Amino acid sequence: MLDFRFRKPTRQITKDFSFRRKFLLFFMMFCMISLVGRASYLQIFAKDYLNEKGDARQLDDVVVPAYRGMINDRNGIPLAISTPVDTIWLDVKALRKNNPDELKKLKKELKIARKGEKLSEEDELLILNEYQKQKLDKLQQMENLLELPKEKLSSLLDEQKPNKSVVYVAHQIDPAIGEKIKALKLPGTNIQRDFKRFYPAGEISAHVVGFTDFNEKGQTGLEHVYEKTLKAKTGLKRVIKDGLGNIIADIENIQEPVNGKTLELSIDQRLQYLAYRELQKAVEINKAKAGMLVILDAKNGEILAVANEPTFNPNNKKNLVDGSYRNPAFTEVFEPGSTVKPFVVAAGLDGGYVKPTDLFYTHGVFPVGNHVVKDVHNYGTLDLTHVLKKSSNIAVSQMALKMPPKYFWNTYHQLGFGVPTNIGFTGEANGRMLDYSRWHDFERATLSFGYSLNSSALQLARAYTALADNGILHSVSILKRDEDIDAQRVFSSKTAKSVRAMMESVIMKDGTAYDARVDGYSVAGKTGTVKKASSGGYVENKYFSVFAGIAPAKNPKLVMVVMIDEPSAGQYYGGQVSAPVFSKVMSGALRILEIAPDKKETTPILLTQNLNSIAH
Amino acid sequence: MQKEEKKLLDYEVEWRQMQIELNLLSRQNHVEAVAGNGLKLIMPQREKIIYIEP
Numbered sequence: 001m002l003d004f005r006f007r008k009p010t011r012q013i014t015k016d017f018s019f020r021r022k023f024l025l026f027f028m029m030f031c032m033i034s035l036v037g038r039a040s041y042l043q044i045f046a047k048d049y050l051n052e053k054g055d056a057r058q059l060d061d062v063v064v065p066a067y068r069g070m071i072n073d074r075n076g077i078p079l080a081i082s083t084p085v086d087t088i089w090l091d092v093k094a095l096r097k098n099n100p101d102e103l104k105k106l107k108k109e110l111k112i113a114r115k116g117e118k119l120s121e122e123d124e125l126l127i128l129n130e131y132q133k134q135k136l137d138k139l140q141q142m143e144n145l146l147e148l149p150k151e152k153l154s155s156l157l158d159e160q161k162p163n164k165s166v167v168y169v170a171h172q173i174d175p176a177i178g179e180k181i182k183a184l185k186l187p188g189t190n191i192q193r194d195f196k197r198f199y200p201a202g203e204i205s206a207h208v209v210g211f212t213d214f215n216e217k218g219q220t221g222l223e224h225v226y227e228k229t230l231k232a233k234t235g236l237k238r239v240i241k242d243g244l245g246n247i248i249a250d251i252e253n254i255q256e257p258v259n260g261k262t263l264e265l266s267i268d269q270r271l272q273y274l275a276y277r278e279l280q281k282a283v284e285i286n287k288a289k290a291g292m293l294v295i296l297d298a299k300n301g302e303i304l305a306v307a308n309e310p311t312f313n314p315n316n317k318k319n320l321v322d323g324s325y326r327n328p329a330f331t332e333v334f335e336p337g338s339t340v341k342p343f344v345v346a347a348g349l350d351g352g353y354v355k356p357t358d359l360f361y362t363h364g365v366f367p368v369g370n371h372v373v374k375d376v377h378n379y380g381t382l383d384l385t386h387v388l389k390k391s392s393n394i395a396v397s398q399m400a401l402k403m404p405p406k407y408f409w410n411t412y413h414q415l416g417f418g419v420p421t422n423i424g425f426t427g428e429a430n431g432r433m434l435d436y437s438r439w440h441d442f443e444r445a446t447l448s449f450g451y452s453l454n455s456s457a458l459q460l461a462r463a464y465t466a467l468a469d470n471g472i473l474h475s476v477s478i479l480k481r482d483e484d485i486d487a488q489r490v491f492s493s494k495t496a497k498s499v500r501a502m503m504e505s506v507i508m509k510d511g512t513a514y515d516a517r518v519d520g521y522s523v524a525g526k527t528g529t530v531k532k533a534s535s536g537g538y539v540e541n542k543y544f545s546v547f548a549g550i551a552p553a554k555n556p557k558l559v560m561v562v563m564i565d566e567p568s569a570g571q572y573y574g575g576q577v578s579a580p581v582f583s584k585v586m587s588g589a590l591r592i593l594e595i596a597p598d599k600k601e602t603t604p605i606l607l608t609q610n611l612n613s614i615a616h
Numbered sequence: 617m618q619k620e621e622k623k624l625l626d627y628e629v630e631w632r633q634m635q636i637e638l639n640l641l642s643r644q645n646h647v648e649a650v651a652g653n654g655l656k657l658i659m660p661q662r663e664k665i666i667y668i669e670p
Contacts, residue, residue: 065625067632078639083632175629200639249617273644520667597667 064235069260073269086178094188207327211314233258266302275307286567292329298556301474337450337528347411360395400448409436415463431455468556471496516579520597525549527574547578
C-alpha cells in the first residue's frame with residue numbers, strides 16, 4: 001500500500017496563489033458593493049432627479065384645442081361658428097440657409113449618376129444651384145396653393161434684398177391647404193393653428209350676434225354679452241414622445257379641454273332674413289337714413305327678429321365704422337309718436353275715464369295752456385274707433401287730460417316706457433319719461449300722442465305685447481325660452497280686446513295704414529309720423545316713420561315695430577313708408593310660422609271641400 | 617392612437633366646414649337666387665293661390 005500522508009506535497013505553488021485568490025475575491029466584492037451602491041444611489045437617492053431628467057426628454061405637455069361655443073337661432077341654424085384655420089409664416093433666415101443634409105443627398109444622387117466619379121468644384125456649384133432651384137420651385141408651389149401674386153414669396157430668396165426676419169404669408173387659411181404646405185417641407189415654414197369665427201348669416205344678424213377679436217374674445221353684441229358662456233377652455237395633456245417627436249402615449253390630462261356652450265337664441269333666421277331684406281329695400285326706396293324692425297312673439301316676448309339698416313359684415317371688418325356695430329333697435333331712442341295712442345285709449349277705458357260710447361269733438365285745433373294741439377285735418381266729431389283710425393291728436397289729448405297724471409304716468413310706466421328691457425345687451429337704451437310731478441297740462445297732452453317721451457324700437461314692441469296678449473305685458477328675451485315668468489297684467493282682457501278691434505280699423509281702406517294689410521289675416525296696428533327733434537326744437541321735413549302692429553288681430557301671434565329714419569324720397573307718413581314693410585314682412589312671417597289665415601273675406605280662394613275632391 | 621385622435625379632430629374640422637357650407641348654400645338669398653334665376657320659379661299671383669281649409 002502506498003502511504004500518501006507523508007508524501008511531499010507536489011504543488012507547493014498553491015500557497016502562493018492564496019493571496020491572489022483573496023485579492024480577486026476582495027476585488028470582486030468591491031465591484032459588487034460599488035455596483036450595488038451605485039445602483040441603490042440611482043434607484044433610491046437620485047431617483048427624483050433622474051426621473052425628471054428622463055421625463056424632460058420624453059414627456060411633453062400638449063395643448064388640446066377647444067372650440068368656442070356656437071350661436072344658433074331657435075331652429076338650430078348656426079349664426080356664429082368657430083372653425084380651425086392655419087396661419088403660415090416664413091422664417092427668412094432659416095429659408096435662406098442651406099440645409100447640409102439636403103446638399104449631401106443631392107451630392108449622393110449626382111455621384112450615383114456619375115458612377116462614383118469624384119466631384120469637381122464645378123459640380124459642387126451645380127449642386128448648390130440645383131438646391132436653390134428646388135427651393136424656388138417649392139416657394140412657387142406655395143404661391144400657387146395660396147393664390148398669392150407671383151414673385152411675392154420667391155423674391156424672399158434674393159440675398160440682396162434686406163428683409164424682415166419673419167414674413168407672414170397667409171392668415172386664416174383652410175387647414176387642408178395648410179397640410180399641403182406642410183408637405184412641401186420647405187425650411188423655415190411655420191404653421192400655426194388658430195380658430196376663426198365665421199358668421200354664416202353675415203350682415204343679416206350682425207347687430208345681434210356681434211363679433212369677436214382675433215383671439216376669439218367677444219367684442220360686441222351677444223358675443224360680448226355671453227362671453228363667459230361661449231368661451232372655450234383649452235386643455236393640456238401630458239404625452240410621451242419618441243425621438244422624432246411623435247406622440248406614443250397619453251399619460252394624463254392636466255386640464256380637460258372644455259368647449260364653449262352653445263347659445264340658443266330666440267331669433268328665427270328665416271324671419272330675420274325676410275325682415276332684413278324688406279327693411280333694406282324700404283330704406284333704399286325712401287332714401288332714408290336708417291331703419292329698424294323688431295318682431296316679438298306675442299305670447300312670450302321672445303325676440304323673433306331684429307333687423308337694422310345700415311348694417312355691416314362681421315366676416316369682413318375692414319370697412320367697419322366705429323359705433324356702427326351697435327344694435328340701434330335696442331340702443332337708439334326716438335319719440336314713438338301716434339303709436340302710443342292705443343295705450344291712451346286703453347288706459348282711459350280701463351280707468352273708467354273714457355266710456356266706449358264717448359264722442360270727442362274736435363275742430364282741428366285745441367288750445368292747452370299757452371300751446372295749441374293740432375290735427376292734420378278737422379275731423380269733427382269722433383267716436384273711439386275713429387280717434388285711432390284718423391289718429392286725432394286732439395281727441396287723445398282730451399282723454400289724457402281727463403285722467404289723473406299719476407294714473408296716466410303709471411300706465412306708461414307699467415308699459416315699460418323709461419324702463420330698460422334688461423335683455424342684457426350692452427348699451428341698451430332706457431328711454432326717457434318725465435316724472436308726473438313735473439308734468440304740465442301741455443306735457444300730458446303731448447305724451448298722449450307720443451312726444452315728450454322716447455323709447456327704443458324694442459321698448460315700443462314690448463309695450464304692444466300688452467295689447468296683443470289681452471292685457472299682459474311680456475318681458476323680452478333674446479334667448480329661446482318656453483314661457484315668460486316676468487309677465488304682468490297692465491290692462492284688462494276686455495279692454496285690450498276692444499282696443500285691438502279699434503286698431504283693426506286703422507288698416508281699413510279709409511284708415512291711415514291701408515298698406516299694412518295682410519291678405520287672409522286680420523291685422524291691428526297704429527301708424528306714427530314723428531317730427532325729428534334736434535337741439536333747436538323740432539325740425540320741419542325730417543321725420544321718423546313708425547308703424548307698430550299685431551297679427552292676427554283676433555288671436556295675436558306676432559308683434560312688429562317698423563321704424564324708418566328720415567325718409568326723404570317724398571313720402572314720410574308712417575302709413576306710407578313703414579306700413580308696406582310691415583305688410584310684406586308680416587305676410588311672409590305668418591306663412592313661415594304656419595299660422596292659419598283668420599280673415600276669410602280677403603283670402604283669395606278658399607276650398608272647404610275635402611281633399612279628395614281636388615285629387616279627382 | 618395618435619392617428620385615431622387626429623382623425624377625430626379632422627372629422628370635427630370637417631363637420632364644421634360642412635356646417636358652414638350647408639349654411640352658405642341654404643342661405644335664403646342664395647335659395648331665392650337659385651329659385652328665381654336658375655329654376656325660373658315665381659311667386660304665384662294672389663288670385664292663383666288656393667287655400668285649403670282643414
